[in-house]
Amino acid sequence: MKKYIPFLLLCFPLAVFSQTKPLKIVFDVTSNDSLTHQAALRHVAGMAKAYPNSMLEVVIYGGAWPMVVNGKSTANNMVAKLAGEKNVSFKMCAVTMDRHKIQKSDLVQGVDVVPDAIIEIVTRQGEGWGYIKESHN
Helix, strand or coil: CHHHHHHHHHHHHEEEEEEEECCCCEECCCCCCCCHHHHHHHHHHHHHCCCCCCCEEEEHHHHHHHHECCCCCHHHHHHHHHCCCCCCCEEEEHHHHHHCCCCCHHHHCCCEEEEHHHHHHHHHHCCCCCEEEEECC
């Protein structure tokens, strides 16, 4: 047993720090496919739970707008639930909103608006955030 103590003393801090190191990830959602919306929400929910000190941001634009517009998607309830988590945020593109005549009041509660989704994503990447392009197969 004594021969394992140095090994355990080395591994324990590595295991603790590797599990608690906060992640910062931006999720890019553009598809109008509800299966893509469900996959994105499943990924975010799992990561939010597994990494509670991390920051997760879902950026919605293009055809994905129904995902965060009240009454337009089966994903609306899950978006509202996740938007209430301290480490999850949803950002809707103002350009997409203008193109589809969507008002801020149409959005699921907790969804914020950014001037331009692509600029938001590029800014986050410049800040060192990881990037995930959501789709499903």
